[in-house]
Amino acid sequence: MQLTLSAEDAEFRDQLREFFTTKIPQEIRDVVRDNGELTREQLVQSMRILNENGLAVPSWPTEWGGKDWTLMQKHIWHEELQRAYVPEPLAFNASMIGPVLAQFATQEMKERFLPATANMDIWWSQGFSEPDAGSDLASLKTRAVRDGDHYVVNGQKTWTTLGQFGDWIFTLVRTNPEVKKQAGISMLLIDMKSPGLEVRPIELIDGGKEVNEVWFTDVRVPVENLVGEENRAWDYAKFLLGNERVGIARVGTTKARLAQAKEFAASIKVGDGTLLDDPQFSTRFVELETDLLALELTALRVAANSADGKPDPASSVLKLKGSELQQAVTELTVDLAGPASLASGADDDSTVPLWARRSTPAYLNTRKTTIYGGSNEVQRQIISRTILGL
Amino acid sequence: MQLTLSAEDAEFRDQLREFFTTKIPQEIRDVVRDNGELTREQLVQSMRILNENGLAVPSWPTEWGGKDWTLMQKHIWHEELQRAYVPEPLAFNASMIGPVLAQFATQEMKERFLPATANMDIWWSQGFSEPDAGSDLASLKTRAVRDGDHYVVNGQKTWTTLGQFGDWIFTLVRTNPEVKKQAGISMLLIDMKSPGLEVRPIELIDGGKEVNEVWFTDVRVPVENLVGEENRAWDYAKFLLGNERVGIARVGTTKARLAQAKEFAASIKVGDGTLLDDPQFSTRFVELETDLLALELTALRVAANSADGKPDPASSVLKLKGSELQQAVTELTVDLAGPASLASGADDDSTVPLWARRSTPAYLNTRKTTIYGGSNEVQRQIISRTILGL
């Protein structure tokens, strides 16, 4: 038992803090801070700076650029990244396809894709969910039929985040419809410029277009783009989804957002004081920061307890509470904005400050955090079954 | 649409208010007010005063002492009764077996039992639940086998509230084990002084002994004590359980308790003011009384909308929210008591006021309100199935 960080970890933290706040351009971090929308170029630029300094894909095997860090170090890296408003390395590259290729792909495929993936020379999209296969992913219907040296792919994927920017898409397809649904799935790497592949944006309730439908009409994919073995991709998908639980709590982001909210509250004069003196708001801040403290400590405890690298089942707790707290902070921010929160479409000439204008879209957008990446219902199922034996 | 009570209803209310606060002995109402335990004699005395004045069993058919009131009048009667801390007419007599006998019994049985039931010459107990038949009542196992002019009853009932005071018990028994479980159940009226019948108290978590187990060992029950027809009692039980939804919200009781809690809060000095000035408590009072207002209005709306006498499916809303508010007020009261709430076992020489001493036992006891009379899970099931079609 020890309260303080070890000297090494503290130094590690200080170095990262220094790096993130000096080497990643301020204008990029400002966009993140202000809940704005990053351009493709900004995301790529940021990730390349990280990659040049070995900070983009620390969880990968060392031969492909990974760092062999302790879970505590990974935790610190995540928190500091988020606190400094550095855009996180694109999850599809860094946390999803990269580790899968490193684990399951042929040497040839690794060499072809991994360095380009770490450096964002390839922007990866994810082709997993389908309109009728959400939480029940294994019931996916997109078909791939072997035709000589190619697979011919037909079907539809959806919820493809940032698919509009994608170069390649790693895709789960059904290669054997005759067997149990989990047993007939393969993973293909598909060039998004392939004929017959079409990306259609989905407008979300906050007006943003961050997700897409991806349609495949007789898309021909060379057989060498098959990851691992045919019909074995359910294992790869489980590996991918179970991977990288550190950071799932998003403590750093929420902590930064809550500190911002305090500034907002203190900037609003009411009577003799500010909204931060209003017991309704001050108690709400205390409740949230106490829950956030509990979450942070739990993340640290899980990190500390998982020295063997296996995810602690408590990671479902992190996802559940972490997503709820993200939502709670955006809700608080709308309430701080008050009547000004209606001015969500106003431009920079508005008398309403940027944060207040963005507060409701952010609140609406954040509803997704309890749905995606394994909905909170799925997490409750995991906890009740796996941990409580129910 | 009309906000105010009709002149007739207002006069009706005033008359009842006058009656309850002048004709029911103050010492009885004080016990109810102070969350104390009434003696058997006090309960009987109170009900007899009501019965003498035609106010004990208003929902019964008029020929047996009922009043043919509108639902609004019944609502007012309930609320005024509760506000004046008058002990409610024993539910087993007034709301349960009385209406069942009036509806299903022979004329002979009615004459034998109904007047005595209204006047509490008989104290009825309820023999429905069994250790393995709680929410799933129909799976009850207590057997009754015909033997000449008698049924011989064996088995065990539980959760028999105030069974220690009971003269007679209306009992669901299985008379045909061969058929679908609902189809083999009969209702017997059993003298609790019968040989082989034993009542054993169950201590509850607040230390009280208000419920009992009732054991039947070869208890012989004359066949004329069968209610209605053999094997038809599932219908009678459904009638009984669906009966008398007015008053289920317990608005009058909760309103009185909340007003008491305000007095308690105002009596506790903190700094320059009282606990009622503390924003943590004042906002809690507002939340509770706003929800209680919503509940009261809903009860009135349901009463107003059910002129045909059929229960509105919204009665599940009344049970759900009504029970939760009862619990919330007792929880609030413990918090008002603060450190003094520990003195739960102190006597009247204590420096801790009576309400504070009784606060935690009342809080613990009130946990039952979301369990009994159709648990809140059952109510949610009713709402989701019956109303939402889920």
Added chain:
Amino acid sequence: MDFNYDDEQQALREAVRGLIGKAYSDYEERRRAVAADPGFSEQVWGQLAEMGLLGLPFEEQYGGMGASAIEVGIVAEELGRVVAPEPFLTTVVLAGGAIAAAGTEVQKTELLGGISAGESIVAFAHAEPGSRWEPTASVVTATDGGDTWTLSGTKEPVIQGARADVLIVSAALPEGGTGLFVVDPSAQGVSREGYRTHDGGRAARVVLDGAAATPLGAAEDRTGVIARVLDGARIAAANEAIGLMEVAINTTSSYLTSRKQFGVPLNTFQALTFRAADLYVQLELSRSVAVWASMVLAESSTDEFVAQAAARASLRISRAGRQVGQEAIQLHGGIGMTAEYSIGAYTSRLTALDHLFGDGNHHLGLLACRVGDYAELEPVP
């Protein structure tokens, strides 16, 4: 006490539902209406006028129908059911309410007549930079020029402020207090910048720079009028929220019964159906308070009792609206996040209503200051 709608009220509901429910029977129609300026259908607005709904609460001599808050509540609820974007709440209830309460005969005849006929969109320009739902103004100030008044300062956000044909503007008076003024938005010294709001509506920043203004009625302190008019709008908004919540819950229930996951419909999962049941409880409790508050307003209660009712309704519906709005999306899953599907618009509108006239905690705080003044809260004055 009687919660039953009479036959005329039932007929009104059916007529409104016939019109507006038909106009927006397909959610795509609503999407189209909010996509282009002014963010609502001028055609539907005209139909509402033809049916007499835009003059509903005004006296007959001003082109109105002389109806009560009950009828206003019915219309608001029906508009809520289809998330109709027409500015009934802000133009008829709010701006119209202010004109009816404070205007001269001539102003009432002209302005209420214009609203009733569907010829004039009137916006109530009251919110200011830094304001938090107070019934007073301080940023916009009024100057008395003898024969004429001028206003200076900024109002934002002003719902439908860019489309508006007439502005009713609150402003700090030279001698103290807050006055109400009529401003022609095309007059010199008025500039407007319109934009979309997240709920599909439109708002604007209105900058006044010595703009000519006519006092609405007398140039005297109208704080009481503004407070009462805001309370009326809160109660109408509560009714709109009831319509929104009811349909959001029904839409969610339908989705749960039709959508399959793991080979079974979602309503097989009790954890979901119980949460839907909780939403229904919220709805029914809130409906009672919304209808009650309408009755309180309809029966010419004291300002104080109306304020009490408006605050209670705002609080109750804020709590319910958040739970319903959030859970409706969550119970849908991913599809609930998409703009093509209807449910997000319901959540967005509930969020907008919650912050338009004071959210739950705002009213909670006001009510809490007076909780020691009475023993029990009685629904009847």
Added chain:
Amino acid sequence: MDFNYDDEQQALREAVRGLIGKAYSDYEERRRAVAADPGFSEQVWGQLAEMGLLGLPFEEQYGGMGASAIEVGIVAEELGRVVAPEPFLTTVVLAGGAIAAAGTEVQKTELLGGISAGESIVAFAHAEPGSRWEPTASVVTATDGGDTWTLSGTKEPVIQGARADVLIVSAALPEGGTGLFVVDPSAQGVSREGYRTHDGGRAARVVLDGAAATPLGAAEDRTGVIARVLDGARIAAANEAIGLMEVAINTTSSYLTSRKQFGVPLNTFQALTFRAADLYVQLELSRSVAVWASMVLAESSTDEFVAQAAARASLRISRAGRQVGQEAIQLHGGIGMTAEYSIGAYTSRLTALDHLFGDGNHHLGLLACRVGDYAELEPVP
């Protein structure tokens, strides 16, 4: 930062669980222990002494083991797991803590020695009529008689005040401030009326009428000591609550898998299992804060940081404890309401702990007053 218990700490936990878990392996044993005065098992108390647990936090020269708040937390958690009624929290942590912090060498040797050996139950008499967890006294006043001090006034409720062999009493000093005094309960001018508490324990009203008293250490203002000692007790209580909640959740889970309704086990009903999952989330979050607060206390942090940690732990565990206590009964149904079954005792004890040293809202209010003093809450000082 390291959350792992070392081998010695693990061994301590196993030893405590071996003793106390065995003594109360059957819930009936606990019922028997609390049925008769003094509301706990003197035999188990003796065994705790033999194992050295009653001197755990005291320095070795006073018969103690010199262990830290981590070890105290382990013992408290294990006691919580079986709702053990022994007054470890109030005698060892609270009264013992006060003596260790303020006593003279002689007092420490005698009083801590007595506690460590299991020979002496010491009660901390601090709560007064009308008090609300303040670290000060006002009802009981101390009078300086030159050589001797006398106390007058009433303390209530005093946990284990009737059984206690020694009382540590807080009292208002003549010159202001709150002092701490040692009182022999058999002395003249001391009367005690003992009674049961709802959690199976015992408390008393202690009336002092010119009772002879010896200052604990110097007769000076001890408000700071009392505050720190109360914070230590809050943190130990948080650990006890973790043990209570963990077993309450496990008991509930077991019940859900074994109990059948409608022909299927209750864990078939997802609405129930999801609520059990929510309880687990509460437990894990609370456990992190409880262990963290113990570390804060163990690492000799500033009084201010300890107070912060104690308040955060109290708040978090108040929220969790209520949800777990209430839901554990609800998920059981009727059986959960009975005294024969264990779960109610867990809920009752959680409720008692919540109100012993300040409930969640109390600490929330204190923390809220200072929320503007810092930007982010950091777990490391």
